[in-house]
Amino acid sequence: MSEIKQTFNSSLGKKLIMALTGLFLCTFIIVHLGGNLFLFKDDQGYGFNVYANFLTHFPPIEVIAYLLYLAIIVHAFYALILTLSNKKSRPVAYASQSKSPASWSSKNMGLLGSILLLFIVIHMGDFWYKYKFTDTVGFKEYRTNVLTNQRTVADFKPVDPTFEHSVTTVNDEEIVRVKDLHAKVATTFSCWWYVLIYVIAMVSLSFHLVHGFQSAFQTLGWTHRKYTPVVKFIGTWFFAVIIPLGFALMPVVYFFQSISK
The missing domain is CATH 1.20.1300.10 (Fumarate reductase/succinate dehydrogenase, transmembrane subunit)
Structure with a gap:
């Protein structure tokens, strides 16, 4: 050691x-x-x-x-x-500098x-x-249709102050809520x-x-x-x-x- x-x-x-x-x-x-x-x-x-x-x-x-x-x-x-x-x-600096x-x-x-x-x-x-x-840093909500892959975006304001992110699926729509860095x-x-x-x-x-x-x-x-x-x-x-x-x-x-x- x-x-x-x-x-x-x-x-x-x-x-x-x-x-x-x-x-x-x-x-x-x-x-x-x-x-x-x-x-x-x-x-x-x-x-x-x-x-x-x-x-x-x-x-x-x-x-x-x-x-x-x-x-x-x-x-x-x-x-x-x-x-x-x-x-x-x-x-003290060298009197003569190296040429390398x-x-x-x-x-x-x-x-x-x-x-x-x-x-x-x-x-x-x-x-x-x-x-x-x-x-x-604010939040964004992304809604993506899993069938057509079309996506909409909007600002999101969480009610819970401790909220950080979520991913859910409702019918054919994936909903992602994340901080908007x-x-x-x-x-x-x-x-x-x-x-x-x-x-x-x-x-x-x-x-x-x-x-x-x-x-x-x-x-x-x-x-x-x-x-x-x-x-x-x-x-x-x-x-x-x-x-x-x-x-x-x-x-x-x-x-x-x-x-x-």
Whole structure:
């Protein structure tokens, strides 16, 4: 036990924790982007609202969500420790700088991580917290004819203050009543300053992942001349381009839709 404790208290151990939590967070953002793609579906918010309800009421997902929050805290905590440790071990800058190639993102991971952490706090406070713990998010009622698949939507005001969601079937009509997070998203993304913050955060995410994803594999020792180029390709094009671009498009599209109305 003491050897394990000593290992994780070492610089390498801290980097291993950073790598493992970082890869876990990479897995999460893939799933999160996949769910958020419902925002692009022209169904009056039905798919996204049902998805949001599922995330917050399905017990296994809720457990994973709390593991995610823990991973974010641990990742940020150890990033701070490693940054301070590096500065303490090298308080004075080298007289001559190393000529070894180092990307801008690798030199500024602390700054990029700080921007992302601030964004996560703002983002969760504006959506997750208000969705879960306040009455600022309204409700929608979706009635779908199971035979024709035709759907109508209307605002819904529950009588019971503890009401959260319901799914019932009356005759040939499925009635789904859920919190309307889609309306909250549309309202928030109509603010230019929030869209700007979101886009800046996604640019930071891009630079953070282009270095962090590859670095995690190196820390774990998962390097091979045959597979490293594949890891680099995935880290660069999938995690640093496609995923941040997919997230950034959501507020941009909703903002331009709001000003065109």
